[in-house]
Amino acid sequence: MSAVALEVRNVVKTFESDSGTINAVDDVSFIVEHGEFVALVGPSGSGKTTMLSILAALLTPTSGQVLIDGQDLARMSEGQRVGLRRKKIGFTFQSNNLIPFLTAAENVEFMLRLNGKLDKAGKLRSQELLSRLGLSDRLNNLPNQMSGGQQQRVAIARALIHSPTVVLADEPTASLDTERAYQVVKTFAALIHEDQRAGIIVTHDLRMVQYVDRVLQMRDGKLVKVLNDKKEILALAKGE
Amino acid sequence: MKNIFLSIYLALKEVWRNRGRFLLVSMVIALITLLVLFIAALGEGLGTNNREYISKVDAQLVVFLDKTDYIIGSSRLDDVTLRAVRRVDGVEDAGPLSTSSTAIVLPGDKVLKVSLLGVQAGRPGIPAVISGRSFLTDQAKEVIIDQRVAEQTSIKLGDVILIRSTQGTKDQFFELRVVGISSRQAYLFQPSIFVPAFVWERDRPKSAAEISNLTPAINVIFVKLKDPTQAKVMLQKIQQTVENVQVADIPTTISNIPGYSAQQGTVQTQGFFTLLIGVLVIGGFFQIQILQKVPQIGVLKAIGASNFVVGLASIIQIVFVTAVGVAIGGLLTYLFSLGFPPTVPLYFNGSSSALAIIALLAIGPAGGLVSVFYAVRIEPLKALRLL
Ligand SMILES: Nc1ncnc2c1ncn2[C@@H]1O[C@H](COP(=O)(O)OP(=O)(O)O)[C@@H](O)[C@H]1O
Ligand SMILES: [Mg+2]
Numbered sequence: 001m002s003a004v005a006l007e008v009r010n011v012v013k014t015f016e017s018d019s020g021t022i023n024a025v026d027d028v029s030f031i032v033e034h035g036e037f038v039a040l041v042g043p044s045g046s047g048k049t050t051m052l053s054i055l056a057a058l059l060t061p062t063s064g065q066v067l068i069d070g071q072d073l074a075r076m077s078e079g080q081r082v083g084l085r086r087k088k089i090g091f092t093f094q095s096n097n098l099i100p101f102l103t104a105a106e107n108v109e110f111m112l113r114l115n116g117k118l119d120k121a122g123k124l125r126s127q128e129l130l131s132r133l134g135l136s137d138r139l140n141n142l143p144n145q146m147s148g149g150q151q152q153r154v155a156i157a158r159a160l161i162h163s164p165t166v167v168l169a170d171e172p173t174a175s176l177d178t179e180r181a182y183q184v185v186k187t188f189a190a191l192i193h194e195d196q197r198a199g200i201i202v203t204h205d206l207r208m209v210q211y212v213d214r215v216l217q218m219r220d221g222k223l224v225k226v227l228n229d230k231k232e233i234l235a236l237a238k239g240e
Numbered sequence: 241m242k243n244i245f246l247s248i249y250l251a252l253k254e255v256w257r258n259r260g261r262f263l264l265v266s267m268v269i270a271l272i273t274l275l276v277l278f279i280a281a282l283g284e285g286l287g288t289n290n291r292e293y294i295s296k297v298d299a300q301l302v303v304f305l306d307k308t309d310y311i312i313g314s315s316r317l318d319d320v321t322l323r324a325v326r327r328v329d330g331v332e333d334a335g336p337l338s339t340s341s342t343a344i345v346l347p348g349d350k351v352l353k354v355s356l357l358g359v360q361a362g363r364p365g366i367p368a369v370i371s372g373r374s375f376l377t378d379q380a381k382e383v384i385i386d387q388r389v390a391e392q393t394s395i396k397l398g399d400v401i402l403i404r405s406t407q408g409t410k411d412q413f414f415e416l417r418v419v420g421i422s423s424r425q426a427y428l429f430q431p432s433i434f435v436p437a438f439v440w441e442r443d444r445p446k447s448a449a450e451i452s453n454l455t456p457a458i459n460v461i462f463v464k465l466k467d468p469t470q471a472k473v474m475l476q477k478i479q480q481t482v483e484n485v486q487v488a489d490i491p492t493t494i495s496n497i498p499g500y501s502a503q504q505g506t507v508q509t510q511g512f513f514t515l516l517i518g519v520l521v522i523g524g525f526f527q528i529q530i531l532q533k534v535p536q537i538g539v540l541k542a543i544g545a546s547n548f549v550v551g552l553a554s555i556i557q558i559v560f561v562t563a564v565g566v567a568i569g570g571l572l573t574y575l576f577s578l579g580f581p582p583t584v585p586l587y588f589n590g591s592s593s594a595l596a597i598i599a600l601l602a603i604g605p606a607g608g609l610v611s612v613f614y615a616v617r618i619e620p621l622k623a624l625r626l627l
Pocket of ligand 1: 024045047049
């Protein structure tokens, strides 16, 4: 397997609206390798969520290519894209992450169930992962019996349990207080590194980037800056 | 196959974790089921009490006086017509029916109102006798009672019963020996007693002008055909050969019993509207539920659940909730029906109940269809864009 997990080549996404054409994503290219944790940052409206939707095969780019494990998403049928999301992508959303009528453990197991891979070992791994995220006493709680941070951590477990190639997280800390937010992103980063996933976290909170390996800055749909150097990244996180 | 299990898992987990809410919907369906089954049973009961004798008669055609609109009570025929009908080629036999009503005097000054039906021994129109015997002559003062009469009174085979009819201005009493008990033969909402033609003329209620009358007045003639499959042809043939008559088959005769069609129509309309309410209740519930579930369905699709899984889960849920409701309703109906006396006209006839249950099971999918389409069309992007 090559080290490249995700490759984005000259992706453009335009939306037609009453006020004219919007270039939500404008000629963006980047590569994420296995075991790499990348932050996508930028002001509101800069195209982060649109980019993430394209990476998750939820949105088709106007032009350009996205390759996951070398497979071009544009060449897939809709059915194959659903399969890709199920097998190769892990996902956490800004809110409403969990299935409300499933417990924490069931929500995580559901990802394996979807892939037809839920067995005893899978259940055990789900519980271990939840424990790792500090939820060992919350396994049988329904989402409405958990705090926002706890729900986010369950969502992270669900995004990782089925060993996906790419893990995408849209504003996972938006509903958390700062302390919790640091903790969640830190554990997230550790798991991405350990399991050699390609992780992409979208955030507008620059303090969170201290845990990532690379920062992609977007503005008006364009990738305006890439930070690779750990020192530069830490400086950005401190607001310098 | 894996997908079907996944749908079942999603559908039933959700029902179980929200069982209070879903049970409430099932209970509404159960009550609608109860109502629909009772309406069906009432329709069957009223219909049976009205037509039972006519629907059991051993004949294919009924001869009426012309221009009486197939109304038994309006038709008056005579012996000449009866003999003419019997002579028509293809007619196996024909028998007269004379209708009236009277009261059986019971112990303790009680009476049982009954239809008094005059028939000829051994001819079509005589009911099937389940115990005792039928008439041997048209003169004997004998009576065959309907099983319903036996059920509602203590009258037994061999008893002499007293009937009371008003003739002119006086109440007259007549004694009749019970020689046979027939199967249930309600007619015009009354149980029936059968007497030979001449006894009928003597015992029936009469106006002052009719008192001296001795020849039995015939209302209609039942015709039994040699070949029952030729009913249509024979109907025309009798109408053409016999003067001044109109002929109908049994279903036409029944639907022309005064009030019969209107009553059945009313009951069916009630049943239909109750089902419609069911469709709207279920439709409303699942539609509101699906609107609340948009984010959740978006997430399901975004993490890789197919439209098939999501749509099937919706269908399974609707069918399950409906089936549970219908089952509870069916059970309630059965328990209630055990407590009803035989005089209440509620008949849980197998085929009409089955039809009602099929219609009830269909209201779930009918009402929930819109929400299933809605669920399938929710975009997975909703998971990211909402809120
Ligand atoms: N479906 C859409 N139709 C029209 N414009 C859209 C649509 N989705 C996003 N946009 C526009 O694209 C731009 C980028 O949006 P988005 O990706 O949500 O940015 P971010 O997540 O960085 O806040 C915005 O100007 C937004 O209004
Ligand atoms: Mg966004």
